[in-house]
Amino acid sequence: MRYSLHGNLCLCSRRFKMAASQVQDEAFVTLATNDRYAYGALVLGHSLRAVNTTRQLAVMITPTVSSLMRQLLTEVFHCITQVDPLDSNDEANLALLTRPELGITFSKLHCWRLTQYNKCVFMDADTLVLRNIDDLFEREELSAAPDVGWPDLFNSGVFVFKPSEETYRGLLQCAMTQGSFDGGDQGLLNTYFSDWGTKDIARHLPFIYNMTASRAYSYLPAFVKFGSDVKVVHFIGAVKPWEFTYDTNTGTVLTCEGISSQHELTFIQAWWDVFVAKVKPRVEAHQTQFSEKMGQLSLGSVSPITSPSSPPAATTSPIDSRTRQWQWEQGQIDYLGEDRFENIMKKIDEKVNNK
Numbered sequence: 185m186r187y188s189l190h191g192n193l194c195l196c197s198r199r200f201k202m203a204a205s206q207v208q209d210e211a212f213v214t215l216a217t218n219d220r221y222a223y224g225a226l227v228l229g230h231s232l233r234a235v236n237t238t239r240q241l242a243v244m245i246t247p248t249v250s251s252l253m254r255q256l257l258t259e260v261f262h263c264i265t266q267v268d269p270l271d272s273n274d275e276a277n278l279a280l281l282t283r284p285e286l287g288i289t290f291s292k293l294h295c296w297r298l299t300q301y302n303k304c305v306f307m308d309a310d311t312l313v314l315r316n317i318d319d320l321f322e323r324e325e326l327s328a329a330p331d332v333g334w335p336d337l338f339n340s341g342v343f344v345f346k347p348s349e350e351t352y353r354g355l356l357q358c359a360m361t362q363g364s365f366d367g368g369d370q371g372l373l374n375t376y377f378s379d380w381g382t383k384d385i386a387r388h389l390p391f392i393y394n395m396t397a398s399r400a401y402s403y404l405p406a407f408v409k410f411g412s413d414v415k416v417v418h419f420i421g422a423v424k425p426w427e428f429t430y431d432t433n434t435g436t437v438l439t440c441e442g443i444s445s446q447h448e449l450t451f452i453q454a455w456w457d458v459f460v461a462k463v464k465p466r467v468e469a470h471q472t473q474f475s476e477k478m479g480q481l482s483l484g485s486v487s488p489i490t491s492p493s494s495p496p497a498a499t500t501s502p503i504d505s506r507t508r509q510w511q512w513e514q515g516q517i518d519y520l521g522e523d524r525f526e527n528i529m530k531k532i533d534e535k536v537n538n539k
Contacts, residue, residue, distance in 0.1 A: 211240035224309035
C-alpha cells in the first residue's frame with residue numbers, strides 16, 4: 185500500500201498481522217541515510233521485536249538507500265517513509281566534533297512529520313535494545329537522557345516526542361535563524377528544547393535508556409554495578425558495530441588495533457549476534473553479496489555508499505600519526521600496543537632531550 189505523506193513516500197507493509205495488544209498510534213522511529221545505517225536499523229528493529237514491544241516500528245530512509253535494503257526493511261518495520269535529506273552544511277561547527285558526516289542527521293527532523301502517530305520514541309540506527317522499553321511512551325516530549333560529554337544537555341540518540349507539523353516548522357525556523365552549535369541535529373534540538381535541563385526532571389531519562397558503549401566515556405565502577413540493568417546501548421562515535429569483523433567459525437567479533445574496548449566488545453558481540461541470527465539469513469535469501477573469506481564476515485565493504493569525509497577507519501596495519509591522533513581524541517587508545525606506557529614515556533623523553 186502506498187500513500188503520500190507530506191510530499192514524502194510512505195510504504196506501509198501489510199505483512200504484519202497486528203495483535204490485539206498492538207498499539208496502533210505509537211511507534212519507535214529510526215533513520216537510515218545509507219545502506220550501512222540500514223543494517224543498523226535492521227538490527228535495531230529485530231532487537232525491539234525480540235523484547236516483545238507492543239508498538240509500531242517505523243523507519244525513515246533517504247533516496248540513497250538501495251532497493252534491496254528497502255525490501256529487507258519492509259520485513260521488519262511496519263512503515264517505511266522516504267524523506268528528502270536535510271543537511272546543516274555547517275562545516276565550521278561540525279569540524280569541532282571532527283565528524284563532518286553528521287550534517288545529514290538534520291534529516292532526523294522529519295520524524296515530527298509522522299503525524300499518523302500520537303507519540304513516538306526516536307532511536308538512532310546505531311542503538312541496540314536489550315530490554316523492553318515500552319514504558320518510555322509514558323514520558324512526555326521532549327524526554328531524553330543527559331549527554332555524557334555535557335550532562336546539562338541531552339543526547340539525541342534516544343528521545344520521546346510528539347509528531348507535529350507545527351513543531352517541525354518551528355525546528356526548521358530555529359535551524360535557519362539560530363543554527364546548530366555543533367552542526368548536527370543534537371545542537372539544534374538542544375537549542376529548540378532549551379528548557380530540557382531545568383523545566384521538568386521527569387523528562388530526564390535514566391542513563392540505562394541510552395548508555396554510551398564507548399570505553400572512553402564509561403564510568404567503570406558504575407558499569408560494573410548497574411550494567412546488568414542497561415536497556416539501550418548507543419554505539420556513539422565514528423566506529424560502528426558494522427565496522428568490525430565477525431568470525432563465523434567461532435561466532436565471535438574480531439578485535440582490531442585502535443578499536444578495542446573492555447566492555448564495548450560485549451555489546452558489539454550482542455549486535456553481531458542479532459545480525460547473524462536475524463539479518464544475515466534474509467540478506468542471503470535475497471542473494472546479497474557478502475564479504476566472506478575464510479569464515480570471516482565484515483560489513484565494512486558491503487555497501488557501495490561511502491562518505492569521503494568520514495574519519496579514518498581502524499585497521500590492523502600500521503597507522504599514520506594523523507589517524508592515531510584522531511583515535512586518541514575519540515578515546516580509542518591502544519594501551520597494549522603502540523600507545524603503551526613505555527612508548528609514550530620514550531617519546532616524552534625524546535622531546536625533552538631535544539629541547
